[in-house]
Amino acid sequence: MADLEQLVARHDERPEAQALLNALKRNQAALSKMLAKCDEGPPEAEDCIYRFYHGSRKVYMIQSLTEEIAPLLQQQMPDRPLNPEFVEILQQGTGLEPERRQPERRAKATRHMLEAYFHAHYFLEMAVKYGRELEYPPCLMPSGWAALLYLYNLR
Structure with a gap:
């Protein structure tokens, strides 16, 4: 038991x-503030996600939130590159223009936007949570903190 306590305290x-x-x-x-904006808008993430299922071109508005979150995350460690998988997800899900497509093709294209938003939003949530909760970087770490370390290539 003492070993576990020592590990947790490191x-x-x-x-x-x-x-x-x-x-x-x-x-x-x-x-x-950015996390609150995702819920309150404009644009409101809840509405943009609904627009995906509704088949509306308004789903494209979700990109503006993602494009605000990503630089804010980068600003936390400006001298460190972000995780290449995260960057690839962002590249595939931002900078897209609405096109007149068959519904099946539009859904495939806009899914990347939602994926990029969900990943960016997740990291934003973890940044807020662990910025508030942690007093020091732990060795025995919660998954969200470990994910943040991966975002900044620190793990």
């Missing part, structure tokens, strides 16, 4: 992990 001493946590704490207001 901190991640890497300066990069501490720098990330410090940035999340320092920028908590901007991160929280």
Whole structure:
């Protein structure tokens, strides 16, 4: 039992992990404001997701939220590249223009937008959550914190 307590009490001493946590704490207001904007809009994510299922071109508005979240995440560690898989998801789901397509083709194209938004929103949620909750970078870490470390290529 003492070994487990020691493991839980250990901190991640890497300066990069501490720098990330410090940035999340320092920028908590901007991160929280962006998270609220996703719910309150404009555009409102809830409506954009509905528009996907409705078959409306208004689903394309979700890209504006994703395009605001991504730079905010990058600003937390501006000298570190974001995870290449995340960058690829963003590239496939942003910068898309509405086209007149067959419904099946439109759904496939717009799914990438939703995927990009969901990933960006997830990382934003984790940034807000762990910026508030953590006092230090833990060694025995919750999955959301570990995901943030992957986002910044720190794991």
